[in-house]
Amino acid sequence: MVVGRGGYKFQNWAQTYGSSPELYFQPTCVEEIKEILDLARQRSKRVKVVGGGHSPSDIACTDDFMIRMDKMNRILKVDKEKKQVTVEGGMLLTDLNKELDKRGLALSNLGAVSEVAAAGVIGTGTHNTGITHGILATQVVALALMTASGEILECSEATNPEIFQAARLHLGSLGVILSVTIQCRSAFRLKEIQFSSSLQEVLDNLDAHLNSSEYFRFFWFPHTENVSVFYQDPTDKPPASKANWFRDSFLGYYLLEFLLWISTFMSGMVPWINRFFFRLLFASKSQRVNISHKVFNFDCLFKQHxxxxxxxxxKTKDALMQLKDWLEKNPHVVAHFPVEVRFARGDDILMSPCYHRDSCYMNIIMYRPYGKDVPHQEYWVEYENIMKKVGGRPHWAKAHTCTRKDFEKMYPAFGKFKGIREKLDTTGMFLNAYLEKVFY
Ligand SMILES: Cc1cc2nc3c(=O)[nH]c(=O)nc-3n(C[C@H](O)[C@H](O)[C@H](O)COP(=O)(O)OP(=O)(O)OC[C@H]3O[C@@H](n4cnc5c(N)ncnc54)[C@H](O)[C@@H]3O)c2cc1C
Structure with missing residues (x-):
């Protein structure tokens, strides 16, 4: 029998959100998950499943029952011919990458970190970049879901197709994702070429950049014209690195954290910091070749908003120019680098921010040097205004102030998803404060 423990404190990776679940469970098999859901029903408790706990919001928080899936982390099946792998929902992508390496396979795209779980990354619509690639959930070809009643639903394009299109970006709201089947590709190495440019040049030639590299992205350094462009493409070349020494040794990043901390007393330093670090870390051209996941992932060293x-x-150019103009007109507002700009192909996943349209993701950050909060409210509000004006949809895992009324306008399939959720979870077992804002 599975036993829940009291007194556990949950904190997300950035330590910006946390909760104190009444009971905390780490099930090891499907039967134990069913027991937990049975107990929750008997006691009228809500349930939240957590994967890697990396979401920078309260989406995974609960004060009732929390299920951490870290003991359900096995590979269940590998179909070498189709290059598909079925894994338990709690398997971290770090472990999956290693297992795929051994089998000559790889994920075709990955976000910045792999300490996230297979079911967790798809739950919030995690994405990387590359206009021929969708968000990570588009790599999922099947999944198994345990609903609030304890029933197990197998879902794919062929079986329960409507639930499948909802569950590929499930928001933790449909049940417990037990397993996920992922379409992989043959293992590959990536060559990354990083070079500097200006914002105007990149925006004027966006199509050319998008067509020049399978995984194109760029960093814009706010308060400057500086841009760092990254081209990442499959290669047969052996691993090699001609990178920037400061960047590789992380020394630059420790210096950055210290200077950012000082800038919390002298905010006027931030434009200077952005310029200085562009010169130190990104102004010269660099190049490296490595296994795909080692190039997709990078060490996120500091906590941030x-x-x-x-x-x-x-709308990419319009939106970025609006943000730049606004920052120039409001010099008292400071913005940390980088604004990371990435691209994703449109899809037909009901709650995907890329639903039915090719999209540009524009990621803004404010670091928290040594855990210290930096004022960012004005910047945040104006960024959201601009994003809304150009028809944006927020990343489900990250900060936003949207509620049901916004989502109804943003998502043509919102009503459909809501209907599926209400049918699968009639008592609202999988709701929490975050999801109440989304659905009510
Ligand atoms: C350092 C860092 C870098 C990041 N880089 C990127 C990036 O490059 N691109 C990007 O798009 N995002 C990025 N993110 C955001 C991150 O990818 C998402 O928050 C992702 O959802 C985290 O996965 P997780 O396993 O930690 O999920 P969690 O935060 O644990 O959970 C996410 C959601 O999934 C639900 N859930 C988890 N497992 C299950 C399950 N088995 N069944 C049902 N529901 C479940 C949870 O309840 C919650 O609703 C980054 C975050 C951090 C902290």
Whole structure:
């Protein structure tokens, strides 16, 4: 029998949100998950499942029952011919990457970190970049879901197709994702070329950049014209690195944290910091080749506040120029670098920010040097205003102030998803404060 423990304190990775679940469970099998849901029903408790706990919001928080899936982390099946792998929902992508390496396979795209769970990354619409690639959930070809009643639903394009299109970006609201089947590709190495440019050049030639590299992204350094462009493309070349020494040794980043901390007393330093670090870390061209996941992932060294909206791709220039103009007109507002700009192909996943449109993701951050909060409210509000004006949809895991009324306008399939959720979870077992704002 599975036993829940009291007194556990949950904190997300950035330590910006947490909760104190009444009972905390770490089930090891499907039967134990069913027991937990049975107990929750008997006691009228809500349930929240947590994967890697990396969401920079309260989406995974609960004060009732929390299920951490870290003991359900096995590979269940590998279909070498189809290059598909079925894993338990709690498997971290770090472990999956290693297992795929051994089998000559790889995920075709990945976000910045892999300490996230297979069911968790798809739960919030995690994405990377590359206009021929959708968000990570588009790599999912099947999944198994345990609903509030304890029933197990197998879902794919062929079986329960409507629930499948909802569950590929489930928001933790449909039940417990037991397993996920992912379409992989043959293992590959990526060559990354990083070079500097200006915002005007990149925005004027966006199509050319998008067509020049499979995984194109750029960093804009606010309060400057500086841009760092990253082209990442599959290669047969052996691993090699001609990178920037400061960047590789992380020394630059420790210096950055210290200077950002000083800038909390002298905010006027921030534009200077952005310029200085562009010169130190990104002004010269660098190049490296490595296994795909080692190039997709990078060490996120500092805690930060973050917003990341997806806007229609044709609005990229308009939105970035509006943000730049506003910062120039309001010099008392400071913005940390980088504004990371990435791209994703449109899809048909009901709650995907890229639903039915190719999109540009514009990620803004404010670091919290040594855990200290930096004022960012004015910047946050104006960024959201601009994103809304250009028809944006917020990343589900990151900060936003949207509620049901906004989502109804943003998502043509919102009503459909809501209907599926209400049918699968009639008592609201999987709701929490975050989801109440989304649905009520
Ligand atoms: C350092 C860092 C870098 C990041 N980089 C990127 C990036 O490059 N691109 C990007 O798009 N995002 C990025 N993110 C956001 C991150 O990818 C998402 O928050 C992702 O959802 C985290 O996965 P997780 O396993 O930690 O999920 P959690 O935060 O644990 O959970 C996310 C949601 O999934 C639900 N859930 C988890 N497991 C299950 C399950 N088995 N069944 C049902 N529901 C479940 C939870 O209840 C919650 O609703 C980053 C976050 C951090 C902290």
């Amino acid at each position: 973050v917003q990341d909206w997806a806007i229609p791709i044709e």
